[in-house]
Amino acid sequence: MVRTLFDRWLIDLATANPPPAREEWVRAMRAEFEALERGHTGWALGCLGAALGWRLIAHWGSLLVIAAIALVPLYLDHWVSSPLVLWLAPRLPDQTFRALAYATNWGVLAAASGTLAAIRPRLWVMIGVGMALVKAMGGLVGFILTFDKPVSVIPHLHLMDAQLDVGIGAYLGYSLIGALIGRSLGGAVKRAPPKPGRSA
Amino acid sequence: MTTRPRRLSNQALSVLAALDSADWRYGLEIATATALKSGSLYPLLIRLSDRGLLESRWLEPERPGRPARHAYRITGAGRAALRQALRPQPELKLHGAFNG
Numbered sequence: 001m002v003r004t005l006f007d008r009w010l011i012d013l014a015t016a017n018p019p020p021a022r023e024e025w026v027r028a029m030r031a032e033f034e035a036l037e038r039g040h041t042g043w044a045l046g047c048l049g050a051a052l053g054w055r056l057i058a059h060w061g062s063l064l065v066i067a068a069i070a071l072v073p074l075y076l077d078h079w080v081s082s083p084l085v086l087w088l089a090p091r092l093p094d095q096t097f098r099a100l101a102y103a104t105n106w107g108v109l110a111a112a113s114g115t116l117a118a119i120r121p122r123l124w125v126m127i128g129v130g131m132a133l134v135k136a137m138g139g140l141v142g143f144i145l146t147f148d149k150p151v152s153v154i155p156h157l158h159l160m161d162a163q164l165d166v167g168i169g170a171y172l173g174y175s176l177i178g179a180l181i182g183r184s185l186g187g188a189v190k191r192a193p194p195k196p197g198r199s200a
Numbered sequence: 201m202t203t204r205p206r207r208l209s210n211q212a213l214s215v216l217a218a219l220d221s222a223d224w225r226y227g228l229e230i231a232t233a234t235a236l237k238s239g240s241l242y243p244l245l246i247r248l249s250d251r252g253l254l255e256s257r258w259l260e261p262e263r264p265g266r267p268a269r270h271a272y273r274i275t276g277a278g279r280a281a282l283r284q285a286l287r288p289q290p291e292l293k294l295h296g297a298f299n300g
């Protein structure tokens with residue numbers, strides 16, 4: 001039996017925190033994974049897809065709220081950090097300006113993902129992926145609308161001065177890192193021991 | 201007004217057919233028999249179970265030290281639904297407007 005760490009991580013991700021109505025079925029999927037002789041990656045990927053669908057259905061209300069809040073970093077970036085960076089542009093060396101522009105862009109995204117994941121730790125993966133895609137799509141759609149370009153130009157665009165897949169990958173990375181940190185901080189706050197009461 | 205049950209998909213019929221030929225079967229066996237991936241199989245098993253067309257139970261492992269596995273079996277209602285779906289449909293004969 002060849003079960004790699006990646007396969008194990010996939011099935012752990014698929015079977016973690018299932019909706020209550022699906023707990024038995026998630027255990028069933030995992031039991032079959034353990035019984036496999038080969039094909040663990042495909043089995044685990046399929047289980048992950050099914051489990052994500054169940055979580056979407058179970059948490060659609062929370063996800064709608066998250067989607068609405070996800071618009072905040074788009075406007076925060078457009079109305080706050082971008083004007084600030086543009087004001088600093090002529091006052092800084094080019095490389096410093098670029099680094100600052102990227103840092104604010106990714107920092108806002110990571111902070112927003114982390115905040116949401118701290119509130120909903122169990123949804124941290126979906127938050128990380130969703131926020132990154134919203135941010136990336138928002139930038140691309142904004143470019144198309146601003147410069148009146150056809151949709152077919154999207155695959156040829158650059159994101160953060162990199163090819164589209166690399167740019168989206170960077171957004172995903174920083175968003176997931178932010179979400180993971182937020183989940184950890186949220187969990188730590190919830191587990192913090194209560195403060196001792198004052199004596200009379 | 202009574203609601204008619206939704207027509208079974210080809211994938212659902214293939215799962216019921218795979219269960220029809222044996223007693224209890226594991227998810228892996230059904231996947232092999234139907235060529236369904238895990239991502240398609242389990243939502244389908246859930247739907248069929250919710251409709252009462254199959255039942256499930258945990259079976260003790262065949263080898264000691266291995267975890268219990270979830271097994272499935274077709275129910276009487278499932279067999280009836282399978283027979284109904286596989287019954288040859290009568291040909292429709294049109295009269296009147298299309299006659300010469």
